Amino acid sequence: MKALDKKLWRELWGMRMQALAIAMVIVGGVSIFIMSLSTVDSLFETREAYYRNNHFANLFASLKRAPLSLTKRIEEIPGVERVDHRVIAYVNIDVAGFDDPVSAHLISLPDSSSGLLNQIYLRSGRLLEHDSDNEILLSEEFARAHKLHSGSKLSATINGRRKSLTVVGHALSPEYIYQIAPGAMFPDFMRYGIVWMARKPLASAYDMEGAFNNVTLTLSKGSNQQDVIDQLDELLKPYGGTGAFGRKDQLSHRFLSEELKQQKTIATVFPIIFFGVAAFILNVVTSRLISLEREQIAVLKAFGYSNFAVGWHYGKLVLMIVSIGVIAGIGIGTWMGKGMSNIYMEFYSLPFMIYVLKPQVVIAAALISITVAILGTLYALRTAAVLPPAQGMRPEPPAIYRPILIERLGLQDWFSQPTRMIIRHIERRPLKSFLTTLGISMACGTMMVGGFQEGAINHMVEVQFGMSQRSDLTAIYTEPTSQRSLYSLRNLQGVEQVEGFRAVPAKLMFEHRFYRTSVQGIQPNGDLLRLLDTRLAPIDLPEQGVIITDYLAELLHIKPGDMLSIQVLEGNRPTVQVLVAGTAKEYMGVNVYMQREALNRLLKEGNAVSGAWLKVDPYYQKDVYVALKNMPRIAGVIEQRSAIKSFYDTMAETILFFTFISTLLGSSIAFGVIYNSMRIALSERNRELASLRVLGFRRSEVAYILLGELGLLTLLAIPLGLLIGYGLCAYLAFQFDSDLYRIPLVLDRDVFAFAALVVIVSALISAVMIWRNLAHLDMVAVLKSKE
Amino acid sequence: MHHPLHQNVSNLDAPLQAKDHISVFHVKGVTKVYQMGEVQVHALRGIDLDLYQGEFAVLLGASGSGKSTLLNILGGLDAPTTGDVFYGQRNLTRATESELTDYRRYHVGFVFQFYNLIPSLTARENVAVVTEISRAPIKPEEALQLVGLGDRLDHFPAQLSGGEQQRVAIARAIAKQPDVLLCDEPTGALDSQTGIVVLEALQRVNQELGTTTAVITHNAGIAQMANRVIHLTDGLISQIQVNKHRLAPHELTW
Structure with a gap:
């Protein structure tokens, strides 16, 4: 080792606490950078692999009922690669020993699992016997929450008839990485699950033999998704199609995408802070070291070391400190990245996690750290490099201080000398x-x-x-039902208040922008759902026009007073123009609200409701659950x-x-x-x-x-x-x-x-x-x- | 154990002892050994010395003679390896760190070779920084007046010449009305003309306030202004000389 390098090592050892403190900040920056980006890459790669292996569809569409022959015509749409049709039902589940309402999506599995889209990933147990009418597979999280294993039994109300079912295995699906009940805001594995069942018994229960009510498809490369959606919607229209949508509108996919976006933001914001701070501290510390070593620098130069050699000497010190930070940061970042990825694997129902640490991420972390450190210390290093030897031999001129502002104001008598020293030092x-x-x-x-x-x-x-939303329960009907049905709810013991609502899927359009959501017809001046303005005061829902979520107004660039186009995606699919009467503050979801009767009129239907909000006396809550479970019309109950x-x-x-x-x-x-x-x-x-x-x-x-x-x-x-x-x-x-x-x-x-x-x-x-x-x-x- | 030389010289002290017989410092058998790496350095090899109230003593010696070590021990900055140092009745060698701090705070004034002013404080404030923590100080302005800097009160160290800075340091040292003033090469960093101005300030303080003053220097020229000159050689007192005729600072040459 050269003598000068020995000096460097000893100096580094001498300032080890300081070096460590700086390295810690660099560790912070590098580790967050590595953590976030490797989590993004891992999540992305895992999702892609999962989607690829299990043939996750590109387009999704629900409809009322269509004959199987329609799938041929769907396949003929240019750009469509593969088509898969299924029967899906939303049902109430009864798990022994658990009184709360539990709902599930019952999804048909074809006889053979090969070649179909949205393939399930079997975690344990076995696949269904195709002729069995009571075997089911459960989504893993739901099964785990209820400790249901192969052989466990539960019952479901399938099309109004109670049926006992036997669990034969646990499964995951790329469609339900984020498992959330319709209308719910958070995943709740106790109260919502996915249940797979053989096609034959499910179809016969819902009168879907030779028919389907859900279709998914993959697209060939280079096809235009929107064109396919338009043609598919046209095909499904007579069969009660509610509008096809792509992955980007698929709920599970959406949540994961948002998560990826957030991690990317974290990967930029925080490292900037950390690297900035590290550069500043490095600058201060190197400047000081160089000023302490003026004489040594002068001596080195007097003996013939070049300006570059001297500058590089201190540059190496900076690099050594940065290297410590980078190496430790990569280690800790990888550890945190794995931790984060595992949390994600748990939080999202992913069958596996491919932890990806791309070399370019590591290289970027190292390069950014080094660049920032060198930029931060450039001035100090330059000072060392250009210091003329003769000047270096002399001590630095004394620091110059001036009377501070406080003194110019004549307030110095208030401060002791030590305090003045403090203030002047800061001011200098x-x-x-x-x-x-x-x-x-x-x-x-x-x-x-x-x-x-x-x-x-x-x-x-x-x-x-x-x-x-001040209701205790939300009951969803299997299909729009007359308002009179609310009486039977109101009559249940313990039910204090009932408000019916009508919800229809719709495409909202303003200028060239559009958004798919549902239009909610609600009771004006209702108690169980109140719309709030920005100051969180309740808003009256006007007789004419709609109130929209404030975020929807931003999305569509629409403001109160503008006319919003609503294309209903149900029934005879009318398109109407309505006045935006105001916006409501909502933190979750995006909705359009209008008076229920107005929506009924728009749909040219009687006073139908899609479901009801209930306020229930806690004492009778269990009884109400039981009563609701036994109501065939009620497809599901959500307890927020x-x-x-x-x-x-x-x-x-x-x-x-x-x-x-x-x-x-x-x-x-x-x-x-x-x-x-x-x-x-x-x-x-x-x-x-x-x-x-x-x-x-x-x-x-x-x-x-x-x-x-x-x-x-x-x-x-x-x-x-x-x-x-x-x-x-x-x-x-x-x-x-x-x-x-x-x-x-x-x-x-x-x-x-x-x-x-x-x-x-x-x-x-x-x-x-x-x-x-x-x-x-x-x-x-x-x-x-x-x- | 008495050093033979000391026996000798203490006889010479007699006239002064008769006049000012109160001993401010009583140093007995002080040795100081430094461990410098693997080498032992014997800075003081056995010093016996008294400094008397109101006297102006010069400790003269070459570099390495031990004079600074002795001054540091007197000032409570360092402790002897063996021996005792009495300040009045108090044994400084037995004092705790915080007692030594109090000792320096209330009894000792220091003047350093390189002034050691606080760069962020003005002349007045550099004095005030000490008067604020002392018991019966004179006003900073008065102290600065005494050293001839009444017109430089609000200048920062960077705006003062070396001689002026050293006089501020003297003002700072005397403003608390210390019992002893310890000066370590006070003119060491100054040219002779400026040095004389500084020495005049020290003498004035010694005469007007009666502060016992010990000045260490390697400059024999200065010695002639002292009551007594204590010569140190290789960690021992080689000679104590009493000046019958003290010279005024402006009469000194070096």
């Missing part, structure tokens, strides 16, 4: 002080993101289910509150993981900035502080001068950091907005408090470490040296 290098403050605030801001999620979900749930609870249980682990990571990262920034700033300050002011010790200052008084500055900057950084955190959360909320859900920008007070606390604790830990250094101030040496 405003940019450095500002950047230090900014660095600490970034820590504070990063911390807040971890806690943001939980508060936002709480608020979302509170608004959506506390203020807007327990769904939310189970969602929280699923989320708890994820949120904990996030909070843990963001706390770790936030405190690594806080510690990195504060500890390094203190060390630099100690090194710069060593002489000054030792002199004061000689003059009779106590260790605590000297510490006040040193730590007071950082303390003050930390205190300034906290409100700034909380503001940055708020902005960061706002940015993320904005980025994460989708038609599935909008994340409200709600930050609990304890999120602020926790962020501030972690910063303060990091500062205190740094202070304690510096306090120990202050004990070793060399009072004797300082008297003899001229620095």
